[in-house]
Amino acid sequence: MKILIIGGDGYLGWPTAMFLAKKKYQVFLTDNFSKRKIESENGIKPLQPIETLSNRVYTWNNLGKKKGYGKIRLISGDILNQRFLNKLLKNVKPDHIIHYGEQPSAPYSMMGREQAVYSQYNNIIGSLNLLFGVKGICPKSHIIKLGSMGIYGTPNIDIEEGYLKLKHKGRFDKVLFPMKPHSFYHLSKAADSLNLDFVCRVWGLKATDLHQGVVYGVNTKETIMNNNLVTSFHYDHIFGTVLNRFMVQAVCGSPLTIYGSGNQKRTFLNINDTLKCIELAIKKPAKYGEYKVRNQFTEVFDINELAQLVEVSAKELGIKVKIKKIKNPRTELSKHYYKPSNKSFLEIGLKPVYLNKKFIKETILYIQKYKVNIDKKILDPKIKWKN
Amino acid sequence: MKILIIGGDGYLGWPTAMFLAKKKYQVFLTDNFSKRKIESENGIKPLQPIETLSNRVYTWNNLGKKKGYGKIRLISGDILNQRFLNKLLKNVKPDHIIHYGEQPSAPYSMMGREQAVYSQYNNIIGSLNLLFGVKGICPKSHIIKLGSMGIYGTPNIDIEEGYLKLKHKGRFDKVLFPMKPHSFYHLSKAADSLNLDFVCRVWGLKATDLHQGVVYGVNTKETIMNNNLVTSFHYDHIFGTVLNRFMVQAVCGSPLTIYGSGNQKRTFLNINDTLKCIELAIKKPAKYGEYKVRNQFTEVFDINELAQLVEVSAKELGIKVKIKKIKNPRTELSKHYYKPSNKSFLEIGLKPVYLNKKFIKETILYIQKYKVNIDKKILDPKIKWKN
Numbered sequence A, B: 001m002k003i004l005i006i007g008g009d010g011y012l013g014w015p016t017a018m019f020l021a022k023k024k025y026q027v028f029l030t031d032n033f034s035k036r037k038i039e040s041e042n043g044i045k046p047l048q049p050i051e052t053l054s055n056r057v058y059t060w061n062n063l064g065k066k067k068g069y070g071k072i073r074l075i076s077g078d079i080l081n082q083r084f085l086n087k088l089l090k091n092v093k094p095d096h097i098i099h100y101g102e103q104p105s106a107p108y109s110m111m112g113r114e115q116a117v118y119s120q121y122n123n124i125i126g127s128l129n130l131l132f133g134v135k136g137i138c139p140k141s142h143i144i145k146l147g148s149m150g151i152y153g154t155p156n157i158d159i160e161e162g163y164l165k166l167k168h169k170g171r172f173d174k175v176l177f178p179m180k181p182h183s184f185y186h187l188s189k190a191a192d193s194l195n196l197d198f199v200c201r202v203w204g205l206k207a208t209d210l211h212q213g214v215v216y217g218v219n220t221k222e223t224i225m226n227n228n229l230v231t232s233f234h235y236d237h238i239f240g241t242v243l244n245r246f247m248v249q250a251v252c253g254s255p256l257t258i259y260g261s262g263n264q265k266r267t268f269l270n271i272n273d274t275l276k277c278i279e280l281a282i283k284k285p286a287k288y289g290e291y292k293v294r295n296q297f298t299e300v301f302d303i304n305e306l307a308q309l310v311e312v313s314a315k316e317l318g319i320k321v322k323i324k325k326i327k328n329p330r331t332e333l334s335k336h337y338y339k340p341s342n343k344s345f346l347e348i349g350l351k352p353v354y355l356n357k358k359f360i361k362e363t364i365l366y367i368q369k370y371k372v373n374i375d376k377k378i379l380d381p382k383i384k385w386k387n
Helices: A013-022 A034-041 A054-066 A082-092 A113-137 A184-203 A242-253 A272-283 A303-316 A343-347 A357-369 B012-022 B034-040 B053-067 B082-092 B113-137 B184-203 B240-251 B271-283 B303-316 B341-349 B355-368
Strands: A003-006 A026-030 A070-074 A096-099 A140-148 A163-168 A171-176 A208-212 A213-216 A256-259 A265-270 A291-295 A300-301 A325-326 B003-004 B026-030 B070-074 B098-099 B142-148 B161-167 B171-176 B206-212 B215-216 B256-259 B265-270 B289-295 B299-302 B323-326
Touching: A003 A013, A003 A082, A003 B240, A013 A026, A013 A054, A013 A070, A026 A082, A026 B012, A026 B026, A034 B256, A054 A070, A096 A113, A096 B003, A096 B034, A096 B171, A113 A140, A113 A184, A113 B113, A140 A184, A163 B161, A171 A184, A184 A291, A184 B113, A184 B184, A208 A272, A213 A242, A213 A272, A242 A357, A242 B053, A242 B082, A242 B323, A256 A303, A265 A272, A291 A343, A300 B299, A303 A325, A303 A357, A357 B289, B003 B082, B012 B053, B012 B142, B026 B082, B034 B271, B053 B070, B053 B299, B070 B184, B082 B113, B098 B113, B113 B142, B113 B184, B142 B271, B171 B184, B184 B206, B184 B289, B206 B271, B215 B240, B215 B271, B240 B256, B240 B303, B240 B355, B265 B271, B271 B289, B289 B341, B303 B323, B303 B355
Parallel strands: A003 A026, A003 A096, A026 A070, A096 A140, A140 A208, A208 A291, A213 A265, A256 A325, B003 B026, B003 B098, B026 B070, B098 B142, B142 B206, B206 B289, B215 B265, B256 B323
Antiparallel strands: A163 A171, A265 A300, B161 B171, B265 B299
């Protein structure tokens, strides 16, 4: 079974590659390294230094040879370049394509015009290239596209998975769930989803759109095998997600900064559950002509709950933590209804790892090993949604 | 009152410019002439030769000076070039921006990868540039964006204007009306709409999205004033809309070609009603922070009805017309429910010009004057939605 991962250098792409290779999938990786470029431009880096992707692949393949794991093959390039992409698809003929290859930061997309345009151009046009590549070269490939729970916004009704059955003036229909994205980044995911739905309807391609929540954690069974295999743990204001940032703030003695009221609710999942979900999406693919949507998260928290959980967990390790509310740099509802469904993955066998104090304490201990690397200057939000 | 028209060289942009200038609005035009480029690439041209935009503006201003009409100012350029656009916005500081400046053909967007990418890149990124330009330079400008009825698709429920009030599992919300666009072109309009809604919500801009139906007709009070002032009448398979094409087929003795069953229903309006709607949208602008949506059409027809109407009208002129059903090159439902609302413009005073035999006969007589120009090779559809 051949799997092509686009965005294989990323926080999730790389652990997914190893997770699948270990299970004997044939894994092919590509990346345009735009995230490393954005890191450099903004003076940010992951907590623990990460190796070049070539060295990570080299280390994995050496280690794996002895242990009988599958090999990972790296073909670097940019899917915005259709000639590169078509050659790649022709050579690999993947059974599944896992498309992580997008600019992944909402704050980055809100920095200014250039960044908003880059986010939408890179994400929408790159994905559009992929759809044409698959149609022309490998129409049997199942496209697994990483979407975002953020495309739904925070509606006053329950959020279903991709579709909504509705009754209006006595008539019925099943439609794509209405979208109200949070940022230009999330808007790019919304446009992707509409394009993806269209090519399934019209060309008969098969695709799964995974609307993922906020991922936390850093270690997987594979990343801890060797120092060269770690994935990027970001705690900065551009790529850092809220729980990862809180744990770093706890370690370096900075207050946990809550944006606004802290009552805003979001969906979350452990990085290890991301990997399990991806494999489940492979095992239960969409049918030809089907645009399948799965909401990929395991729990809902508000930001205050997360801060309090970090506070009590840190306390058990003897770390005293302060919580500080700051003006919300984002435009979002401070109090709202939020009830998204995540039945789809539970029904096909996901056994979630739920967030608890044990996990937070373990992660804090991991972060402490790299405490010297923490750059406090990159913690506080500098990007405002409205200025 | 200063009006900036983006896409001022187009089928609708140019008549809009004259219509408003005559009413003493100060009109500023821009265009990147990409439609003329696409015409050349595909060997197509409008029925009646049209002048360069500079000559049309020159003619109007000469004529208008004597009659006391407003002046039109032309500043050619591309809104994909942010430096050009920002300078333009800074110099003009428009009260209203009428944004026609998009690749307007659904079949063109379905030709292949390059055309799909161009359509989405030009339309989405150009519009995104405009939103940033307005935010930074003239946030008081009211953006009037031309959308499309085709973003709704043909749902099994009544189509409301932009929003849908719904009840789901006992809870209520008002959401953007679900989208199911017909083509990569319509998908670009959907992405535009989501971006537009976002900047109204988050930045407090004011915008009106006009989801327009299929426009027919060619002559307005202004275009007929002088041969240099005509607008482009397309009957070809790329830019030609269905009713205009039928009338040309009637004149040149080709059968009226119906794609598929002919039972597919669409929304229509006369070119003169487009102009009236634009002025109404100016007079009843959105409020700050409001994303206002109006469905811009006057009537619903299925394709068979239109063909029959052309047939009987032509007969009264002594022209015998054949109707021929051909395999539908598009992917669309052949039979479906269709009940879109167009209350919004009627409520603010639109008095529609309805389609009738008199109009068709007049247009056929107009077309006959240019019969020698008809190129039969460009009539039949060559672009398939799925191949």
